[in-house]
Amino acid sequence: MDLDRVIDDPLRETAAALASLLMRLPDPDTGAQVEQLETELAATFGVRHAVAVASGTAALHCALAACGVGAGDEVLVPAVSVVMSVAPIVFVGAKPVFVDCDETGADFNYVDLGSKVTSRTRAVLSVYLWGRSGDPQRLTAFAAERGLRFIEDACQAHGSRFAGRGLGTFGDAGCFSLRDGKILWSGEGGFILSNDAAVAAYCRAYRTHWQMPPAGERPMSRLGHNYRLAEPLAVIARGNLARFDELVGRRRQQSSLLTSLIMGLPGFTIPIPRPEEEWNGYAPLIQLDMPDSRAFSERLAAIGVPNSVGTFRLVASDQRLLFAPYSPSPCPRAKAYIDSMLAIVVSERNSDHDIERYAEILLQEMNAWPGT
Numbered sequence: 001m002d003l004d005r006v007i008d009d010p011l012r013e014t015a016a017a018l019a020s021l022l023m024r025l026p027d028p029d030t031g032a033q034v035e036q037l038e039t040e041l042a043a044t045f046g047v048r049h050a051v052a053v054a055s056g057t058a059a060l061h062c063a064l065a066a067c068g069v070g071a072g073d074e075v076l077v078p079a080v081s082v083v084m085s086v087a088p089i090v091f092v093g094a095k096p097v098f099v100d101c102d103e104t105g106a107d108f109n110y111v112d113l114g115s116k117v118t119s120r121t122r123a124v125l126s127v128y129l130w131g132r133s134g135d136p137q138r139l140t141a142f143a144a145e146r147g148l149r150f151i152e153d154a155c156q157a158h159g160s161r162f163a164g165r166g167l168g169t170f171g172d173a174g175c176f177s178l179r180d181g182k183i184l185w186s187g188e189g190g191f192i193l194s195n196d197a198a199v200a201a202y203c204r205a206y207r208t209h210w211q212m213p214p215a216g217e218r219p220m221s222r223l224g225h226n227y228r229l230a231e232p233l234a235v236i237a238r239g240n241l242a243r244f245d246e247l248v249g250r251r252r253q254q255s256s257l258l259t260s261l262i263m264g265l266p267g268f269t270i271p272i273p274r275p276e277e278e279w280n281g282y283a284p285l286i287q288l289d290m291p292d293s294r295a296f297s298e299r300l301a302a303i304g305v306p307n308s309v310g311t312f313r314l315v316a317s318d319q320r321l322l323f324a325p326y327s328p329s330p331c332p333r334a335k336a337y338i339d340s341m342l343a344i345v346v347s348e349r350n351s352d353h354d355i356e357r358y359a360e361i362l363l364q365e366m367n368a369w370p371g372t
């Protein structure tokens with residue numbers, strides 16, 4: 001096969017680097033690509049430490065453990081979240097406490113948040129669903145005043161910023177996914193950002209069965225996991241990191257193209273981020289004002305417009321049967337927000353023509369929807 005012909009331009013260098021790595025594998029002692037990736041991630045995001053791991057879920061698990069969250073602790077987490085945000089809280093033996101959102105859906109309802117702090121609360125985990133954020137500065141202050149650790153689930157928030165600072169760099173640890181579909185991707189993978197050397201050292205030890213312990217500890221004196229990122233995936237991540245600004249720019253352009261095509265039409269409202277928020281455009285977001293909006297999203301998924309509710313069956317986390325033991329009181333705003341939000345799944349592979357086609361389908365389906 002003529003690789004030069006079939007590989008996209010931006011990926012040619014990555015393909016060459018992968019080929020060169022393959023010539024050296026198997027090499028169980030190699031780790032050079034992961035190390036390089038970590039150096040580049042720390043520089044790109046402007047933090048002291050980056051630790052590459054096998055997935056965003058692994059990043060959250062490592063970060064929670066590194067922040068000392070364990071059995072008997074409670075972690076405040078938005079109901080506007082995904083299963084993968086919440087599962088790691090349960091993995092470390094802690095209890096997720098679901099908090100409702102504010103009227104924008106992107107931030108905590110601070111009355112609900114404050115009322116759910118108990119003597120067992122150990123941490124607050126913010127989740128930047130669809131790359132949107134509340135006010136991480138306010139949350140930093142909230143956590144500091146109460147002596148809580150602050151962990152960020154920035155798995156969808158690569159490139160989003162608040163008041164000029166990248167999401168995932170505000171808390172004790174920021175957790176990212178590199179899974180396909182994320183703006184920065186490597187097939188599978190993840191990483192943790194932190195300015196705290198102890199958090200980073202713990203994550204490094206935890207990701208590889210405590211074989212490389214923090215200074216002063218003996219190897220394998222504690223249990224960890226195999227959460228290492230494979231070298232070939234680090235090569236792919238590095239290739240994409242080199243064009244990170246372009247990838248974020250492309251996603252933003254796709255989101256604004258789609259929303260510009262339907263803005264102002266009855267039944268569709270485009271959420272407007274607050275001025276400090278520089279959104280990465282992770283998914284074109286459209287608030288649906290119509291009867292049975294979940295069924296509308298499901299219908300769109302069935303006819304080729306992939307979206308969070310219709311394709312991935314997204315529901316507010318407090319609504320999931322799986323988490324019923326942790327949901328003493330429902331979070332009604334979170335339910336209304338997720339059920340009525342059409343978040344369209346796009347990737348750099350989607351052309352402008354695809355996006356225009358999605359807008360056409362949306363219009364057709366809206367006009368035909370009973371009750372609109």
Ligand SMILES: Cc1ncc(COP(=O)(O)O)c(C=O)c1O
Pocket residue numbers: 054055056057058082084085127128129153155156176177178179189190
């Ligand atoms: C908000 C959020 N948190 C956590 C995760 C988990 O990441 P991963 O799939 O890489 O484990 C994802 C990705 O699916 C996500 O979107």
